[in-house]
Amino acid sequence: MRNERKTKRFPVFQLHHLDFAEYELLFPLMSDEKEDQICLEKPVIGVSRCLLGDRVRYDGSGERTPWIVEILSTHCDLLPLCPEVEAGLGVPRPPVRLVRNDDTLAVVGREDSSLDVTEALSRVWKDRRNDVVGMDGLILKSRSPSCGVADTPVFSETGTESTRGPGVFTRQCVEAFPLLPLIDELSLENEVGRVSFLIQVFRYRCRRLQALPH
Numbered sequence: 001m002r003n004e005r006k007t008k009r010f011p012v013f014q015l016h017h018l019d020f021a022e023y024e025l026l027f028p029l030m031s032d033e034k035e036d037q038i039c040l041e042k043p044v045i046g047v048s049r050c051l052l053g054d055r056v057r058y059d060g061s062g063e064r065t066p067w068i069v070e071i072l073s074t075h076c077d078l079l080p081l082c083p084e085v086e087a088g089l090g091v092p093r094p095p096v097r098l099v100r101n102d103d104t105l106a107v108v109g110r111e112d113s114s115l116d117v118t119e120a121l122s123r124v125w126k127d128r129r130n131d132v133v134g135m136d137g138l139i140l141k142s143r144s145p146s147c148g149v150a151d152t153p154v155f156s157e158t159g160t161e162s163t164r165g166p167g168v169f170t171r172q173c174v175e176a177f178p179l180l181p182l183i184d185e186l187s188l189e190n191e192v193g194r195v196s197f198l199i200q201v202f203r204y205r206c207r208r209l210q211a212l213p214h
């Protein structure tokens with residue numbers, strides 16, 4: 001009975017016909033009421049707005065990702081975010097990049113290094129933090145100085161690429177919520193990445209909602 005209910009009532013996991021033996025591991029001591037609370041509402045996933053096709057990138061383009069827009073959106077509640085627009089940087093806007101100077105990481109203009117938007121972007125995190133508390137995962141745009149998950153170029157002050165890492169918004173998310181599942185659109189291009197992310201979302205959601213007071 002419980003097995004029948006699980007796919008009917010937690011439809012995101014029908015996406016890839018997952019075998020939810022794991023479901024029983026995660027719910028062993030849960031009351032039906034708590035299980036209802038977890039299953040009946042859709043998971044909440046924050047998404048970089050440009051991946052939904054919104055034309056918010058620095059050059060006025062979008063980066064629509066069909067699997068997110070056409071498939072995932074029917075199984076999850078997607079919460080769009082764009083740190084650079086929310087920081088008031090406008091569209092179009094001068095492109096920025098990450099620059100490391102000793103221990104500090106700054107977000108400065110790619111062509112005009114006197115343009116420093118580090119402070120403006122960190123204010124976005126303060127506004128968005130409460131939304132992230134209610135998320136079960138985040139899908140973020142690769143290589144972005146704000147949203148990149150792991151592959152955003154970081155430059156030295158002399159202008160050479162010294163390493164790669166997360167964008168500034170992602171760094172703040174990881175610092176505050178180290179277990180929150182994060183992925184970029186490139187890692188969702190194949191089945192393995194999608195299934196792995198959904199399982200992480202499922203686990204995180206169970207633990208997040210179980211921790212809420214009744």
Ligand code: SF4
Pocket residue numbers: 048049050051056057058081082083084085141144146147
């Ligand atoms: S990568 Fe992030 S900051 Fe850049 S346009 Fe997309 S949502 Fe906005």
